[in-house]
Structures are given as C-alpha cells and as structure tokens.
Amino acid sequence: MNVMTQHTILNATHRALGAKMVDFGGWDMPLNYGSQIEEHHLVRRDAGMFDVSHMTVVDLTGPRVREFLRHLVANNVDKLKVSGKALYTCMLNERGGVIDDLIVYFMNEDFFRLVVNAATREKDVVWITKQAGKFEVAVKERPELSMIAVQGPNAREKTLGLLTPATRAKAEKLGKFSATEGDGLFIARTGYTGEDGFEIVVPESQAVELWNKLLAAGVKPAGLGARDTLRLEAGMNLYGQDMDEDITPFEAGLAWTVSLDAGRDFIGRAVLDQQKADGAKRAMVGLVFDDKGVLRHGQRVVTALGDGEILSGSFSPTLGKSIAFARVPTGTAAKAEVDIRGKLVPVRVVKYPFVRDGKPCEGV
Amino acid sequence: MNEIPGDLKFLKTHEWARVEDSGRVTVGISDHAQAQLGDLVYVELPEVGDRVEAGTASAVVESVKAASDVYSPVSGEVVAVNSALADKPETINEDAYGEGWVFVVKPDDAAADLEEMLDPDAYAELIENDTH
Numbered sequence: 001m002n003v004m005t006q007h008t009i010l011n012a013t014h015r016a017l018g019a020k021m022v023d024f025g026g027w028d029m030p031l032n033y034g035s036q037i038e039e040h041h042l043v044r045r046d047a048g049m050f051d052v053s054h055m056t057v058v059d060l061t062g063p064r065v066r067e068f069l070r071h072l073v074a075n076n077v078d079k080l081k082v083s084g085k086a087l088y089t090c091m092l093n094e095r096g097g098v099i100d101d102l103i104v105y106f107m108n109e110d111f112f113r114l115v116v117n118a119a120t121r122e123k124d125v126v127w128i129t130k131q132a133g134k135f136e137v138a139v140k141e142r143p144e145l146s147m148i149a150v151q152g153p154n155a156r157e158k159t160l161g162l163l164t165p166a167t168r169a170k171a172e173k174l175g176k177f178s179a180t181e182g183d184g185l186f187i188a189r190t191g192y193t194g195e196d197g198f199e200i201v202v203p204e205s206q207a208v209e210l211w212n213k214l215l216a217a218g219v220k221p222a223g224l225g226a227r228d229t230l231r232l233e234a235g236m237n238l239y240g241q242d243m244d245e246d247i248t249p250f251e252a253g254l255a256w257t258v259s260l261d262a263g264r265d266f267i268g269r270a271v272l273d274q275q276k277a278d279g280a281k282r283a284m285v286g287l288v289f290d291d292k293g294v295l296r297h298g299q300r301v302v303t304a305l306g307d308g309e310i311l312s313g314s315f316s317p318t319l320g321k322s323i324a325f326a327r328v329p330t331g332t333a334a335k336a337e338v339d340i341r342g343k344l345v346p347v348r349v350v351k352y353p354f355v356r357d358g359k360p361c362e363g364v
Numbered sequence: 365m366n367e368i369p370g371d372l373k374f375l376k377t378h379e380w381a382r383v384e385d386s387g388r389v390t391v392g393i394s395d396h397a398q399a400q401l402g403d404l405v406y407v408e409l410p411e412v413g414d415r416v417e418a419g420t421a422s423a424v425v426e427s428v429k430a431a432s433d434v435y436s437p438v439s440g441e442v443v444a445v446n447s448a449l450a451d452k453p454e455t456i457n458e459d460a461y462g463e464g465w466v467f468v469v470k471p472d473d474a475a476a477d478l479e480e481m482l483d484p485d486a487y488a489e490l491i492e493n494d495t496h
Contacts, residue, residue: 020399035457036428037403225402225428292406294426315405315428341431 008053009146009204010211017221025119027054029224036225040317043193043230044358047152048222049214054118057142057201058128065112068135069104071266072128074249076259080106084179086190089257090249091124092268096275097245098252100124101237103190105179113179113186115147115199117239131267145186146207148200150219151230153358155197156189158217162210171198185210192227194234194355232323233316235286235353241297242284242311242325250275251327253284253352280330284311286352287324288364293340295324295347300339305329310338318355319364325352368394369461373437373478374487380461381437381481389438389469393425395460396491401427404453409445410467416442418477423466425456434466438477444468 006027014021019030030051032039042048060068069077075089087104100120105113116124121141129139150159160168167182174180176196179188186201202210215221228238237243243252248271250258258272287310289295295313308328316323328336328349337344354364372380378397382390398404408424416422421433422442445467449455456464471477482490 020402032402035403035454037405037454229428292408292426294405294428294431 006054008051009207010051010053013208013211014051014221019221019223022224024054024224027118029054030221032223032225033221036223036229037317039220039222039226040229042220043152043195043222043226044318044355045153047150047155047158047197047219048226049155049211049219050149050151050222050224050227051146051211052149052199053146053204053207055147056116056118056121056124057145057147058114058116058125059140059142060112060114060128060132060137061110061140062135062137063110064135065137066106066109068132068137069112070264071135072131073102073104074258074266074268074272075104076261076264077104077106077112079259080104082178083107084174086177086179086188088177090243090254091127092249092266092272093245094268094271095245096248096268096271098239098243098247098249098254099127099245101239101243101254101257103188105188115201119240144204145201146204148202148207148211148214149191149193149197150200150214151191151193151195151197151222153195155195155219158214158219159187159198159200161217162213192234192236193230194236194353195230195358228312229314229317232312232314232325233318233353233355237325238312247327248272248275248280250280251282251284253325282308282327283330283332284325284327285332286350286354286364287313287326287336287338287347288319288350288354289322289324289338289345289347291321291345293345294322295338295340301326301328301347302337302339302344303328303332305332308332308336316354318358319360323354368484368488370484372461372484373481374484374490375435375437375481376490377435378491379435379437381478383474383478384468387471387474388443389440389471389474390465391422391434391437391467391469392460392465393434393456394487394491396494397432398457398460398464400494401425401432402429402457403427404456407449407453407456407466409447409449410442412442412445414442416440416469418480425453425466436467436469437481438469438471438474440469440471442467443470
C-alpha cells in the first residue's frame with residue numbers, strides 16, 4: 001500500500017464491514033461492501049450511506065465574503081438570501097475553464113461554507129486563498145470535519161430519528177438545497193445520487209459513532225462504485241472526467257449553473273460571454289446503449305457532424321443497460337455510434353437525467 | 365472468499381478447469397477473479413460447436429469495472445454453454461465454482477493441457493500475493 005495514501009476516520013470501520021478498498025484521488029476508500037449493484041438499488045429503494053469525508057469543507061469569513069463570491073464563482077450567490085440556503089456552481093479560471101464544481105452554503109453575511117471535491121483539494125484552497133486576498137476574506141480549510149451522505153427515499157426519516165427534538169424539528173423543515181445546524185452537526189438536504197437525503201458534516205471525533213448509529217437505524221453502507229452509477233443515472237457531472245480546466249460550463253451541460261447577470265464581473269466571464277454569443281461548438285449529451293456491452297470513458301463517438309468522445313460511461317442498474325455522457329459536436333441528432341473495442345455499435349442520444357424518482361425518465 | 369475446490373486446475377489468468385467423469389472439461393473463472401472484477405453485467409459465450417484452442421480467448425465477462433477475456437484452458441470443441449448467464453451474469457459472482465460455470469469442452473487431449481496448469485495449492489499461492 002502506498003504510504004502517502006490518506007485515510008478517513010472511518011477507514012477501519014469500512015474494513016471491518018468487509019469493504020473492498022480502492023485508491024480514489026490518493027484516498028483509501030470503500031469501492032463496495034459486497035455488491036455495488038445491490039448498494040445502488042438500496043439507495044434508490046430504501047437508504048444507503050457514503051463516507052464522503054475525503055471531500056473538502058472550506059469556510060469563508062469576513063465582512064466582504066458575499067462580494068468575494070460574486071467574483072469567484074459563475075453562479076450568482078445573491079440568490080442566497082435565507083440562512084442555510086445552498087447553491088451549486090462552477091469555479092472558473094480566466095479561460096472560462098472549470099477549476100472545480102462545488103456547493104456554496106450561505107450561513108450569514110460574515111460566513112459562507114464551501115464543499116469542494118477531494119481530488120482538487122490542494123488546488124482549490126490555493127486558488128481560493130489567492131483570490132480572497134483583495135477582499136480580506138479569511139479562508140479556512142476544515143480537515144477535522146468528516147462527512148456522511150445518507151441517501152434514499154427513507155434516508156431523511158432514518159436520520160431524523162437520531163436527532164434531539166430541537167434539531168430534529170429544524171432538520172425536518174429543511175427545504176431541498178438548504179442546511180441547518182444542531183447536535184454538533186451541519187445537516188444539508190443535498191446529495192449526489194438523485195434521491196432525497198442529507199449530507200451530514202460531523203466532527204471527526206464523532207463520525208464513527210454517527211455511522212454506527214445510522215447502521216443501527218437500518219441504513220446500509222454504500223461505496224464509491226454505487227456512488228458513480230447513482231450520480232450518472234441522475235445526470236450529475238464528475239469533475240475530472242466530465243469537465244476540467246480546459247472545458248467551459250457550456251461544453252459540460254452546465255449552462256444552467258452560469259448566471260450572466262448584468263454588471264457582475266466573475267473570473268472567466270469574458271470568455272463565457274463570447275462563447276454564448278458565438279454558440280459553443282461542443283455539447284454534452286446522454287447516450288443509451290440498448291444491447292449487451294458497457295460504454296466506457298475515452299471511447300470514440302461517431303456522429304453525422306463529426307467525432308466525439310465518451311466522458312463518463314457505465315452500467316445503469318435501474319435501466320439494466322449501459323448509459324454514458326458524451327461530448328459531441330453541437331447539434332448532434334438522435335443517433336450515433338460508439339467504437340467499443342474496435343466494433344461500431346449504435347447508441348441513442350438522449351436528454352438526461354436518465355432516472356428520476358427511481359424510474360427511467362421518458363424517452364430514455 | 366470461497367475455499368478453492370480440490371478437484372480443479374487453474375490457469376495463471378484465473379480460469380479453472382474440471383475434468384468430468386465423461387472426460388469433458390467444464391471451464392469457469394475463479395472466485396478471486398470475480399471478486400477482482402466486481403458485479404458482472406454481461407457474459408459473451410461461445411457457440412456450441414465452436415472450436416477453441418488452449419490459451420486463446422473463448423468467452424468474455426464484463427463487469428461494471430471492465431471487460432475481461434476468458435481463455436480456454438484446453439483445446440477442443442465446445443459442447444455446452446451456460447446460457448442462464450445471459451439473464452443472470454451475477455451467478456458467476458455468487459457461485460464461481462458451481463452454478464457460475466461458463467462452458468464445457470470436449471477436449472482433444474485433456475491430460476496434456478491440464479499438465480500445464482496450476483493445482484489448487486499453487487493457485488492459492490499465486491493469488492495470495494494478489495490480495496492485500
């Protein structure tokens with residue numbers, strides 16, 4: 001094992017549960033606890049939980065945090081007016097390329113919380129700190145905080161049962177994409193699976209106890225294998241695979257996260273204004289393969305308008321067939337082909353998400 | 365992890381062979397191999413009547429993670445394939461040495477081909493170094 005590999009506080013817990021471990025961005029993480037397909041179904045039908053402590057919590061404080069974030073990210077944080085409200089956004093470089101995708105939580109005018117990806121931790125903290133200087137904003141990474149995502153139709157109910165009455169009342173009232181605090185926990189009604197649920201930020205010293213309480217409440221552990229098939233079905237991007245620093249949000253199906261509101265000069269704005277005017281040459285689409293075989297990252301996509309490539313590709317347990325995201329020439333029609341190990345196979349081009357409310361979406 | 369059955373022989377590429385009373389050879393992949401691959405979603409079987417050569421790819425198993433060739437340990441003619449795997453490829457994950465058999469070969473010369481293979485202890489040692 002690589003001695004530089006990082007562990008979350010739940011590492012021994014995963015191993016004791018029989019997890020098959022794998023390296024993910026330098027972290028020793030559970031891939032599955034037996035069957036990733038079973039874990040996937042469990043999240044769609046009941047409740048599963050993921051250790052996401054490798055992700056990065058960054059707290060921003062100071063009188064000018066809001067002003068800073070209006071400059072830092074492509075979505076508009078002025079949409080956040082009520083304490084606890086959250087926003088999904090990309091953070092761009094000067095070329096309009098995506099440095100990371102993240103969630104911003106507005107707590108109060110002096111304090112916003114960011115949750116950014118694991119693999120981009122160092123890069124993001126360096127960038128954010130550098131940009132924050134002119135706004136006199138304090139940037140504090142919170143490595144002592146762990147995070148557990150409880151997801152599924154029964155996830156909230158099973159979690160609420162573990163909270164004290166006052167915290168339970170606040171958490172029960174949470175609207176989607178909002179957070180609250182209580183019992184030493186930061187509880188957000190967010191997720192990366194397409195199901196309802198909570199992502200719970202918990203001090204590292206209490207993470208194992210919380211995990212075990214959730215287990216006792218009937219929430220089953222789920223690993224990164226299931227996490228990937230769940231988020232793909234739900235139409236959610238994976239940074240590093242679906243977009244990177246050379247790809248703009250428009251080329252990554254994320255136009256809906258960009259706000260070109262008047263007079264707001266955010267990093268990368270000029271490039272996006274131009275690309276909106278010219279029209280992006282490439283777009284991200286969904287693909288469905290109805291026959292036997294799995295679409296995979298890097299496979300060539302052949303369309304009437306030119307070649308493209310598969311970004312994320314996998315098997316969809318809910319659909320029982322393979323699905324993928326692909327970057328193709330803008331305007332690609334309903335059919336395309338994919339080169340799977342030297343053989344061209346027909347695929348259907350569809351809008352995503354592929355699955356909603358545990359069922360295939362219409363037209364998928 | 366299942367115990368490795370004593371009556372099997374193994375290829376270094378994790379296929380197992382069992383000589384039946386009939387002289388035919390049943391072929392599958394090991395429990396270690398299915399654990400490495402993860403949940404299987406598709407199996408591509410040869411056709412009954414196909415000719416297979418020892419050491420060449422004769423079937424394909426595909427998991428969420430990757431597609432993997434299954435090499436025939438023996439040369440001969442395919443006389444049976446496990447078509448139940450078309451609907452339930454996960455049978456290989458559940459019972460790699462039993463219900464998860466992949467195909468059966470009428471061998472040209474089983475003894476010669478089997479002599480090249482690893483016995484259960486030697487295979488156990490091989491995979492010992494593979495697991496951490």
